[in-house]
Amino acid sequence: MYTGIQHLHSGVAYLALLALIVVIIYALIGALSGREFTEKDRKIALIAFILSHIQLLVGLILYFVSPLGFSLLQGGGAMSDPAARLTAVEHPLINIVAIVLITIGYSRAKKLGSSRAKFRSIYMMYAVGLVLILSRIPWANWLN
Structure with missing residues (x-):
């Protein structure tokens, strides 16, 4: 089960990162060109929003079933080891903050009036989240 969740977390990560990059570029072009924010634009932003939330959910499940997640904190040595600290504290905490920012950007875009402001909310908050x-990302573990 652990290996399957780990592979799912890695696979969805590629999709979420790709979707975030595409949406950021798409929203930036939309804002700079001055075109109208349409339902299609909202749905494109929603795809990256959903993928990043799925990634968060799978990551949280993995965090509690993995020997490299929450259990590292219980041993007490995680904070002194940079790799263990990244895995047990920094990666989950910063990614939760990133997903919150993406959520704020998407939610604000739905409420704003002008098309430029909607595009701007999406590309700025999604970019900071990205x-x-x-x-x-624990690159040493991910690229192996």
Whole structure:
């Protein structure tokens, strides 16, 4: 079960990162071109929103079933080891913050009046979320 969840977490990560990049570029082009924010634009942003939330859910499940997640904190040595701290504290915490920012960007875009403001809310908050996510990916574990 653990291995399957781990593979799912890695696979969805590729989809979520790709979707975030596409939505950021799409929203930036929409804002700069001055075109109208349509239902299609909202649905495209929703895809990245949903994928990042699925990634968070799978990651939280993995955090509690993995020997590298929550159990590292119980041993007491996680904070002194940079790799263990990244896995047990920094990666989950920063990614939760990133998903919150993505959620705020999407929610604000639904409430704003002008198309430019909607596009701007999406590309700015999604971009900050993406940077946070990229900053705390355990690259040594992920690329193996």
